[in-house]
Amino acid sequence: MSVEKTYAEINAKIKSGKAVVVTAEELIALVEEKGLSKAAQEVDVVTTGTFAPMCSSGAFLSLGHTTPRMKMQKVWLNGVSAYTGIAAVDAYIGATEMHEDDPLNSHYPGEFRYGGGHVIQDLVARKPVKLKALGYGTDCYPRRNLETTITLDEINEAILFNPRNCYQNYNCAVNLTDRTIYTYMGMIKPHLGNANFSTSGQLSPLLKDPHFNTIGVGTKIFLGGGIGYVAWNGTQHFPSMMNVEGKGQRSSAGGTLALTGDLKQMSPRWLVGTSYLGYGATLSVGIGIPIPILNEEIARYAALKDEELYAPIVDYGEAYPSFTPGNLGYVSYAELKSGKIKVNGKEVLTAPLSSMPRAREIASTLKGWIQKGDFQLTEPVKTLPSPTDGFIAHSIKEA
C-alpha cells in the first residue's frame, strides 16, 4: 500500500520528537537497502543542502534616521555603493557591486577583492562598517552629508533578499578556444584544459524536488545559517525537464528561488564574500531545504542519485558569450564528481565551484534542527511554476 502523509501529521511527529529525518544522501542509501516503498513509509523528512556563489543576492538595510534628518540619495558601505532609490534611509546592498575604487578588469584579469558580498559578510560578522551618505536636501530632510560607522545590531532592519538563488541545475563549463578565460565559472584553461561545474548534485535542493511538489512560496528553509523563507520563484526560473541526449534520461534544467530572511540571525560561515578572478565579486550562500515525504513519488525524486542527474557541457570560450544555443553533450554528476569527464573524446579534469562538504554540513544541521523539534515544516501558500507550466526564456530584441 502506498504511503500518504500530510504536513500536519509530519509536524506532529516533529513536535513529539518522533519524526524520522534523513539527509538526501542518507535517503539514497536507505532506498538501496530497503527499497523505495519501505523508505517512503519510514522517512518523514529529507534534508538537502547547497553552498555556492549566488550572484543575485543582497540585503535591504534600514539604517535609521540622523539628526537632523536626511534623505540618503547616495550610500556607500565600506566604499561599496548601495542602491537608494527607495525610502529615505533604506538601501539595498547587492552582492556583485564593487568597491568604488576597484580597478575592475583594467588590469586583466582583475582580482575583484571587495564587493557587496564582502560587505554583507562583514556586517553579519558584526564588524563595524563605514557608512557614507549624500543627500540633496529637502524641507523635511535637510541634511546633505554623513560619514560614520554602523554595525548590524545598531541598524533597524537588515533583510537578506536574494532574487535568484539555489539554481536547480547548471552548466559544466569548458573552453574550446586557445586562450585562458576568466568567467563566473572560474578560470578555464584553453583547449579543454579543465571543466568546472556547480550545484551539489544529489544533495542539491531543487534537483530533489524537480516538479516543485513541496517547495513553494512560504517554505521555511536554512538560509545563511539562520531561518529563511522562499519568497517567490527566482528570476530566470525556467523549470523545464531537458532530454539528456544519448542517455535516454530526463533531467531538471533551471528552476530558481527568491529567498528572504532576517540577516541579523545569520552567520558569516554561511554568507561568504567571494571573488572570481577576471569576473567579479559575489556572495556564497548556504541553503538547506527540507522535503516532506508526503508520498512515494516525492521520495523517488528525493532519492535521485548523482548517476541519474545530468548537467549540459557548454563552451564558455565561444558559444556561451555569443549566445549560441546547443551544448557539447551531457555528463552525470557522478562523472563530474569523479574528477574526470570525456569531452569531444578528450579526458578533462573537473572541479566544483560548489562545496560538497559544506552542502553536507547544511543538510545535517537542518536535520538536527528538525529532529530537536525546533523546526516545523511549512506547507507552501502558493506553488511555484513547474516544468509543465512551459516557462521559456526571452532575450532582448534590438531594433
Added chain:
Amino acid sequence: MSPKRIVLRFGTDISVKPIVYRLVKDYDLVVNIVKADVNPQKEGTMILEVTGDQSEEGLNYLRDIGVSVQALNQEIVRNEDKCVMCGMCTGICPTGALYMERPSMEVRFDGDQCVFCQLCVKVCPMKAMEVCL
C-alpha cells in the same frame, strides 16, 4: 636520503652566476630543477630538489652570495578559516598538491607537491591560499 625542496630568490647580479654548477661541483649535490625563472637583468626564482651530504653547506654558500633560500612547503599556506572546500583550486593546480578526497570531496593540500606557481593564490574565490613570507 630524501631531497630538500627549496625556493631560491635572487637579484640580477646572481642571475648571471652559475649557481647550480657550484652546488654540483663544489658540494657534490644531486640537483633537480623543478621550476626556474631566470632572465638576465631580472630577478630570478628557482625551485630545486637537492640531495647530498653537504646540502646544508651548499645552501649556506647560496645564502652567503645573497640568495634568499626558503623551504618550499613554508611558502604557500591554506587559511583553514577562509577555505570553504569548494574545490575550484583542484582543477587548476598543476601538480595535484591541491586535490580532493573522494567520496567526501574534501580539499587537501600537500605542501610537498607544491611548486609555488601561486595560481591558487590568484584563483581562490575566498582568498584562502596565502603566500607565507
